[in-house]
Amino acid sequence: MNTQNHRLTVVIFGSTGNLTGDKLLPALESILNDPLVGGDLTIVAVGRRDLDDSSYYDLMSGHLKTESLKDKIIYIKADVGQPDGLSGLGRFLSERGLEDTEIIYYCATPPSFFETISRQLYEYKLAETDRKSTRLNSSHTDISRMPSSA
Ligand SMILES: NC(=O)c1ccc[n+]([C@@H]2O[C@H](COP(=O)([O-])OP(=O)(O)OC[C@H]3O[C@@H](n4cnc5c(N)ncnc54)[C@H](OP(=O)(O)O)[C@@H]3O)[C@@H](O)[C@H]2O)c1
Numbered sequence: 563m564n565t566q567n568h569r570l571t572v573v574i575f576g577s578t579g580n581l582t583g584d585k586l587l588p589a590l591e592s593i594l595n596d597p598l599v600g601g602d603l604t605i606v607a608v609g610r611r612d613l614d615d616s617s618y619y620d621l622m623s624g625h626l627k628t629e630s631l632k633d634k635i636i637y638i639k640a641d642v643g644q645p646d647g648l649s650g651l652g653r654f655l656s657e658r659g660l661e662d663t664e665i666i667y668y669c670a671t672p673p674s675f676f677e678t679i680s681r682q683l684y685e686y687k688l689a690e691t692d693r694k695s696t697r698l699n700s701s702h703t704d705i706s707r708m709p710s711s712a
Pocket residue numbers: 575576577578579580581582584585609610611641642643644670671672673701702
């Protein structure tokens with residue numbers, strides 16, 4: 563893989579939870595300098611709380627060893643518990659120039675939300691099959707086999 567222009571976006575649903583704080587963010591911190599990540603990582607934290615980039619980082623920074631993720635994390639308020647909760651995610655990614663990056667969607671929510679999340683990724687065309695690469699993962703299983711909207 564050519565890592566020079568490799569841009570990776572990790573979108574985390576359930577970004578305010580224990581799994582994100584205890585495992586996901588520390589794991590991403592630890593691989594930040596890995597050539598496969600390529601130094602161009604953006605973490606999109608999706609949560610229902612009224613936070614912004616700065617207050618989200620403050621909330622989670624106690625889980626991190628360094629400040630290396632500080633300018634890599636952006637927060638979007640979106641409620642995955644609502645049927646249309648992710649309707650603004652595509653525009654958010656596009657406004658930040660992330661729509662053409664490799665995207666990993668990670669479900670760090672209770673499993674009861676996996677269906678509504680994957681359905682919305684399909685409905686809002688956030689996981690188009692002609693994208694460079696899109697994956698959907700969760701703490702329970704790899705659920706990347708998503709319905710095709712092509
Ligand atoms: N913690 C671990 O180390 C670990 C390890 C392996 C697997 N898991 C699995 O990972 C999943 C998450 O575990 P966790 O420990 O991180 O749980 P948690 O601390 O309760 O966090 C759950 C996340 O989901 C969000 N959420 C919960 N109910 C919601 C609702 N009705 N609407 C919108 N968002 C909602 C929470 O948002 P709010 O903060 O706004 O409530 C939070 O961000 C679980 O399925 C668990 O079995 C966890």
